Amino acid sequence: MYFSRFLSLHALWVTVSSVIQHYPSVWGHYDVCKTQIYTDEGKIWDYSACQPEAIDMMKYVKVNLDPPNITCGNPPENFCGMGNPYMCNECDATIDELAHPPELMFDAEGRHPYTFWQSTTWKGYPKPLQVNITLYWNKTIELTDNIVITFESGRPDLMILEKSLDYGRTWQPYQYYATDCLDAFNMEPKSVRDLTQQTVLEIICTEEYSTGYMANSKILHFEIKDRFALFAGARLHNMASLYGQLDTTKNLRDFFTITDLRIRLLRPATGEIYVDPHHLTRYFYAISDIRVVGRCKCNLHATGCREENKKLLCECEHNTTGPDCGKCKKNYQGRPWSAGSYLPIPKGTANICMPSISSIGKCNCNRFGSIRDRCNEKGMCECKQGTTGPKCDKCLRGYYWHNQGCQSNVCDNELQICLNGGTCEKNVRCLCPPTYTGVLCEKPSCEGNSEACNTGQRALTLPCLILLLPLIAPLGLSGFFLF
């Protein structure tokens, strides 16, 4: 029954996916951002979220060992098998076949015998034999699959997996590993299977990967998929549900996000409760393979992540930029940056960066000086007559700013000069001497100076008459001429 439900969900998913294929344009901004998924119909594009493909992150890793001289072989030394202390071998850094440098943890495995890194033996007992293996990418990564570490020595009695989200400045434990959690870390032993949706972020100590030295138990996991399964179902068939959670829960997103990993080897496998001080050559660490699978974190703003000088870089879309597409490009800061969403359209959004105030879009054009408060497609405010400047808040020559924009000057010192000794007040009016009036003091005053009005040039008195016309009209045109 469970299986048939799975099948029908799967069928639905495939159907949805193929419908999408036929209507890519309605997916708007997701056009550029699509993820390849595998269905019964083969490999197809899925437009729902915008993220690069998951890849083998060990191709891009850099590694640092602390203490630096912890690798065996300098000087050469013997090490012996855990089960049989008389089955011994030599580690010699100067001889290729006998050397065990750190890069052998990342070479393509699958050959036999395995190639592996190996530490010095526990010569310094009872001083602890401790090693930090720090893996760093200088890039934010989202884990998509279990971290798997394969030991060629016994799996360590004590180990902490740590992670950093800030390029190694601060570290948090990811998981504790011990043969006895209570004794070693004062933590109740737990398994990832004890976790629930509510406790998924809990940092646990597990005893599953520390017991003994057996042929089939070389491997140690940090379980990503089991944690995903709490949301996406046992077969991870309902990734939409997981993505829904990731969309809304930053802590959950951050949980699966790293920039660095640190494997803290605190005590090698001893195989028994007491360390045998006569056979210290049996105690060491050896790791043949570390597997880290994940994708570049591009904040759902890129489908591509390219390698440049051995470094990973998101190929940012949506006018975003930065190593993780974590900010808006210059001139595209019209609204605050925001990560894209996992949810498909119409519920989700790509959250593309909008053109800035000063370029195109929600433009800061002066609302009185410009025709519209938005820029045109060239990123310019369109100014009303008499207005100028990038935001249309300045006046052209011959205009002055008045409450609601630029008005043409009534007077100034260039084109509209106040006459007859008048002075221009703020381009708005001419202050005329008492004997003159008019906008530019161009005419003698009729009232204050009746003589000038009567005896002045006809041309200038005529406007006085026209103003009086409505009053004198009833007197008749003859009267007008008599006057």
Ligand SMILES: *[C@@H]1O[C@H](CO)[C@@H](O)[C@H](O)[C@H]1NC(C)=O
């Ligand atoms: C390993 O790293 C931790 C911090 O993550 C530090 O406290 C510890 O001293 C380091 N151990 C060694 C052996 O470098």
Ligand SMILES: *[C@@H]1O[C@H](CO)[C@@H](O)[C@H](O)[C@H]1NC(C)=O
């Ligand atoms: C590593 O070097 C330190 C000093 O730099 C030294 O004290 C220590 O003994 C060396 N360890 C080994 C295993 O050679």
Ligand SMILES: *[C@@H]1O[C@H](CO)[C@@H](O)[C@H](O)[C@H]1NC(C)=O
């Ligand atoms: C890390 O990446 C940034 C850019 O993403 C670069 O500027 C910096 O030099 C890199 N650091 C190292 C150590 O590679």
Ligand SMILES: *[C@@H]1O[C@H](CO)[C@@H](O)[C@H](O)[C@H]1NC(C)=O
């Ligand atoms: C900005 O984004 C839009 C939509 O994704 C795209 O068409 C345009 O080319 C981008 N502009 C730049 C400068 O990247």
Ligand SMILES: [Ca+2]
């Ligand atoms: Ca290897």
